[in-house]
Amino acid sequence: xxxxxxxxxxxxxxxxxxxxxxxxxxxxxxxxxxxxxxxxxxxxxxxxxxxxxxxxxxxxxxx
Numbered sequence: 117x118x119x120x121x122x123x124x125x126x127x128x129x130x131x132x133x134x135x136x137x138x139x140x141x142x143x144x145x146x147x148x149x150x151x152x153x154x155x156x157x158x159x160x161x162x163x164x165x166x167x168x169x170x171x172x173x174x175x176x177x178x179x
Contacts, residue, residue, distance in 0.1 A: 121169055128156070129169040137177070140170050147171060 132151075133140055140147050147167040157163040 121165065125162075125165050125169055129166050129173055132166070133170060133173045133177070137174075140174055142171055142174050142178075144168055144171050 132154075139150055144167055147170045148164060151157065151163050151167050154163075157166070
C-alpha cells in the first residue's frame with residue numbers, strides 16, 4: 117500500500133506547480149533545492165514531503 121499524504125501537502129504542492137510549473141522537475145533533489153529558498157516551510161520534513169509530492173504532480177501533468 118502507498119502512503120497517504122495530508123491534504124495541506126497536496127494543496128501546497130499543486131499551488132506551487134500551478135504558479136510556476138517550469139521551476140520544478142521530476143527529480144526530488146532538484147525540487148528540494150528549489151524549495152529551500154521558499155520561506156513557507158518551518159521544517160525540513162514538511163519541505164521534503166512537498167518536494168516528493170511535486171514529483172508526482174509533475175509526472176501526472178506531463179502524461
